[in-house]
Amino acid sequence: MPTVIICSLFLAFFAAFVSVYFLAKLTSAPSDKKNDEEDEFGLAGSEFDCKFKNIRIHSRVSDFYIKTKEEKNTDNKR
Amino acid sequence: MFACKNCGGNIIYDIKSGKLVCKHCQSSFDPENVTKENDSVDYDYFETTVFTCPQCGAAIMCEDNEASSFCTYCSSSTVLTSRISKEKKPSYIIPFTKTKAECIEEYKKITKKAIFAPSEFRKDSQLDKFKAIYMPYWCYEVTQDSNMFDVTGTERYDEQTGSMSSFYSINGMVRGKFTGICKDASYNFSDDLSERIAPFHIKEKKKFYPSYLSGFYADVSDVPSKVYEHEPIKIANEVAREVLQGEAARGEFSNVKVYLSNDQATEQFNTTVEAKKALFPVWFLSFKQNKKVAYVTVNGQTGKAASDLPVSIMKYLIAVLLATLVFFVPSAYLFFLFWERAPFVFMDLMLLLSAFVFVLYYFEIKRMQIIETDSEDAGKFYRKYGVVYIKNKEKHKSLKNFYNIYKTDIITFAMYIVIVGIYIWSFTSVFGISDYFSLITKMIFIVGNIVLALIGFIRSISLKNTSNFYGILVGVASLVITTLIMLLAYSYAYAVLAGGVFICIGCFVTVMDLIRYHNELSTRKPPYLKKRGGDVIADSYNM
Ligand SMILES: [Zn+2]
Numbered sequence: 203m204p205t206v207i208i209c210s211l212f213l214a215f216f217a218a219f220v221s222v223y224f225l226a227k228l229t230s231a232p233s234d235k236k237n238d239e240e241d242e243f244g245l246a247g248s249e250f251d252c253k254f255k256n257i258r259i260h261s262r263v264s265d266f267y268i269k270t271k272e273e274k275n276t277d278n279k280r
Numbered sequence: 281m282f283a284c285k286n287c288g289g290n291i292i293y294d295i296k297s298g299k300l301v302c303k304h305c306q307s308s309f310d311p312e313n314v315t316k317e318n319d320s321v322d323y324d325y326f327e328t329t330v331f332t333c334p335q336c337g338a339a340i341m342c343e344d345n346e347a348s349s350f351c352t353y354c355s356s357s358t359v360l361t362s363r364i365s366k367e368k369k370p371s372y373i374i375p376f377t378k379t380k381a382e383c384i385e386e387y388k389k390i391t392k393k394a395i396f397a398p399s400e401f402r403k404d405s406q407l408d409k410f411k412a413i414y415m416p417y418w419c420y421e422v423t424q425d426s427n428m429f430d431v432t433g434t435e436r437y438d439e440q441t442g443s444m445s446s447f448y449s450i451n452g453m454v455r456g457k458f459t460g461i462c463k464d465a466s467y468n469f470s471d472d473l474s475e476r477i478a479p480f481h482i483k484e485k486k487k488f489y490p491s492y493l494s495g496f497y498a499d500v501s502d503v504p505s506k507v508y509e510h511e512p513i514k515i516a517n518e519v520a521r522e523v524l525q526g527e528a529a530r531g532e533f534s535n536v537k538v539y540l541s542n543d544q545a546t547e548q549f550n551t552t553v554e555a556k557k558a559l560f561p562v563w564f565l566s567f568k569q570n571k572k573v574a575y576v577t578v579n580g581q582t583g584k585a586a587s588d589l590p591v592s593i594m595k596y597l598i599a600v601l602l603a604t605l606v607f608f609v610p611s612a613y614l615f616f617l618f619w620e621r622a623p624f625v626f627m628d629l630m631l632l633l634s635a636f637v638f639v640l641y642y643f644e645i646k647r648m649q650i651i652e653t654d655s656e657d658a659g660k661f662y663r664k665y666g667v668v669y670i671k672n673k674e675k676h677k678s679l680k681n682f683y684n685i686y687k688t689d690i691i692t693f694a695m696y697i698v699i700v701g702i703y704i705w706s707f708t709s710v711f712g713i714s715d716y717f718s719l720i721t722k723m724i725f726i727v728g729n730i731v732l733a734l735i736g737f738i739r740s741i742s743l744k745n746t747s748n749f750y751g752i753l754v755g756v757a758s759l760v761i762t763t764l765i766m767l768l769a770y771s772y773a774y775a776v777l778a779g780g781v782f783i784c785i786g787c788f789v790t791v792m793d794l795i796r797y798h799n800e801l802s803t804r805k806p807p808y809l810k811k812r813g814g815d816v817i818a819d820s821y822n823m
């Protein structure tokens with residue numbers, strides 16, 4: 203009989219300190235930082251104005267298969 | 281002190297009306313129109329009283345002499361030394377718009393669920409100590425100005441034979457202006473707290489007049505602006521790249537992507553940055569926690585609150601006691617089912633649960649390690665090492681995506697196998713099969729547990745703040761003792777029972793360690809004097 207009581211007591215104790223630990227951690231989690239989804243660039247609270255003008259796009263080279271950076275560099279030198 | 285033009289009484293900035301109000305004759309004044317007699321001479325500096333705390337070294341300015349008996353940063357009652365000082369005027373100020381009552385309201389909202397926080401965190405008499413402090417911030421103004429940039433656009437098609445890429449030269453002109461990307465410039469106010477109460481809305485800024493400070497505190501510590509300079513530049517460059525991508529990828533070029541490194545963007549867009557000093561409103565409260573302090577901050581403009589929330593050990597123990605009583609009934613029921621073999625079943629369950637605890641320990645330490653790195657303050661880091669600290673944003677992201685941490689390493693994988701093994705084994709044991717496996721299997725799993733505990737311990741010694749925490753070693757010791765018991769007397773019920781109890785206690789001490797470490801992370805060392813070992817004042821002043 204006493205063995206059963208001791209076993210039950212310590213098992214209950216074990217379950218208690220683990221579950222209370224989770225409870226304590228959950229309730230003491232720090233509040234969230236500003237939500238990154240809403241503020242992808244970290245611009246919240248600020249003001250900005252960024253304008254591009256006269257954008258011209260022209261091909262540097264004729265289309266080609268590319269795998270390495272070197273090809274691109276040699277092309278620039280041409 | 282700012283004097284009333286009508287009666288000479290002390291006039292103080294009133295948050296609700298946004299004016300300086302005289303308590304004696306109720307007259308009110310606009311802050312722009314109030315000056316001290318000797319103030320108007322100098323445009324760049326203003327005269328004020330600076331109080332310095334002898335305990336922690338924090339300096340704060342205030343017009344009011346009541347400031348001289350209590351230090352908010354280290355939460356100690358002490359006589360602060362005061363001196364008259366000429367301080368450089370900040371460019372602008374965002375005045376307080378949230379009153380103390382509103383701020384307490386917001387604070388109570390975020391601590392409503394924090395039932396394990398020390399009870400002083402909820403006492404009204406403590407909450408009355410909220411101090412209104414103007415924190416120095418750097419407001420970065422980033423400009424991009426180039427009449428002829430040249431960046432590369434890429435168009436890529438994936439085909440069966442390989443991928444085809446076309447390169448384009450994208451030219452044009454850019455005019456960009458970014459204002460109000462702000463970083464706190466106080467050594468006393470750590471980055472993690474300031475990020476948690478961000479943002480401040482720069483739209484409501486006002487030109488600075490010293491009279492705004494009447495009735496408030498203002499922090500004087502001063503992190504150089506270059507400490508955070510790279511961040512606004514990076515933000516501006518990323519935004520510009522995004523905008524350019526949107527502008528360029530049109531019509532026949534709709535698949536064009538613009539890839540730009542930060543340095544390339546700075547060069548091509550001619551990105552420059554200028555820092556302006558500003559004062560932002562923060563409600564501030566501190567609690568003494570052992571030799572450290574816990575801070576509560578509330579954004580004085582928006583009311584966003586952030587608090588350090590340590591766990592009260594006392595509350596934790598009481599809750600454990602109560603929960604033990606609750607769990608006792610089902611667990612007693614379980615053991616009555618195995619009346620004869622209770623100690624052996626008990627041992628099996630303890631081994632299973634302890635494996636769980638040591639795995640939990642490992643993951644919790646790992647997670648807290650990330651929080652620890654994340655809470656590094658760039659200002660303090662700069663003062664200590666003289667090097668600009670660049671935060672690893674990726675680490676922050678991995679914290680958000682909780683499961684990424686678990687996926688990555690091999691140890692984790694190994695541990696999964698051990699756990700699954702223990703599960704299978706423990707179930708066979710509960711149903712009386714494992715008696716046939718006898719001692720050998722049991723030993724294997726005890727040793728497995730020891731390995732888990734040691735892995736956790738190795739993980740924990742890499743942490744900065746855990747040098748005093750050896751709870752998990754008690755866990756290891758209890759397992760070793762159990763091993764000996766099992767070797768010598770594994771068929772004696774009482775011996776096995778004792779072994780199980782040892783494991784239980786070892787696990788409890790291990791979990792207590794996690795709580796103490798949580799508390800270590802949710803409290804701070806008072807600003808200047810970091811008490812570590814014997815060296816108290818000397819080296820911190822030389823820092
Ligand atoms: Zn008056």
Ligand SMILES: [Zn+2]
Binds near residue numbers: 333335337338356806
């Ligand atoms: Zn102090």
